[in-house]
Amino acid sequence: MSLPxxxxxxxxxxxxxxxxxxxxALARRRHDQFKFLLVGDEARIKAALENHPNMRNASEILHCEDVVGGHEKPTQALRRAKxxxxxxxxxxxxxxxxGAAVSAGNTGALMAMSKLALRTMPGIDRPALAALMPTLEEHDVIMLDLGANTECDARNLVQFAIMGAAYARIVTGRDKPRVRLLNIxxxxxxxTGELQEAAQRLRDATGLALSFEGYVEADKINRGNIEVVVTDGFSGNIALKAIEGSARFVTDLLKDAFRSSLRSKIGFLISRPATELLRHHLDPNNHNGAVFLGLNGVVVKSHGSANAAGVANAVAVAARLLEENLTERITADLAELGEIRLRENGSGGAAK
Structure with a gap:
């Protein structure tokens, strides 16, 4: 299939x-149908392309020297967006x-620019930042929102659930992904009242392409028995940072323990296959590529510190969402929610 x-x-x-x-270039070596528009300083991009002959006939350069700073306020960046x-x-x-954009730059600026340029989809009040996180099972868990919206009402949370489930159907292949709301x-x-109202709306909306299974506590997010965790951006960002910090804490403890004595070093050599598997599973580059869901277009945020493998994963996420028509899936699910509301209010009646 030819992709944009x-x-x-x-x-x-x-x-x-x-x-x-x-x-x-790494993404293209894995999938030779990928093509790119590389935006930035032309001289620097051309110099980088010298090391990647597979990109010569697959990429075009759009020259631009101005860059959004990592600590620049979104309002300042918006003035220079174009x-x-x-x-x-x-x-x-x-x-x-x-067809899609990938950036590892300032998250706040990327969200502001994307929302202004692409606008939110009909039926979506606010876009949400969704990311994949590792679990004990084979599939990752999708969590949203992770920082785009610090305060959310019940309507926002229901919309996040619909968008997250549409994304999960692409990632996991499940027809009705299991969805839970993050709670205490x-x-x-x-x-909160907003959480309880959102939960009730999701319980009542039985025709949606998702299976709402109530609440989940933060310590169960990575167990692997759900596909989507929904929360506001404030709580979601805190939970994400806590999970990432705990993963680094555990790996650092293991490193220190294995270096503590000769016996420990011998133990490390014996257990190295298992520790390498753990390191690979927890490496954020292997789960890189957060998505702004709810926009009229695909925008993927790569972690600022991602290596080439991480960027390649972010590119692959963008390509897969294009190939699987994510925006069309969300539109269809929102239409189904509208039909449910119409039935609840009587045939032909106005949805409240």
């Missing part, structure tokens, strides 16, 4: 052009010059 090309903000991220171009590599990558999606307990009486 992917616009890559080549200037974003901690290491910029070198890693972004290397990641795109002059920056990040903004021009998003504009390429808006005008149909690319699993009892129906726990949580």
């Amino acid at each position: 090309r992917i616009a890559v903000d080549a200037m974003g991220g901690d290491e910029g052009v070198r890693v972004m171009v290397s990641g795109a 002059k920056t590599s990040m903004g021009l990558a998003i504009e390429a999606v808006k005008h149909g010059d690319a 307990g699993t009892e129906e009486t726990k949580g």
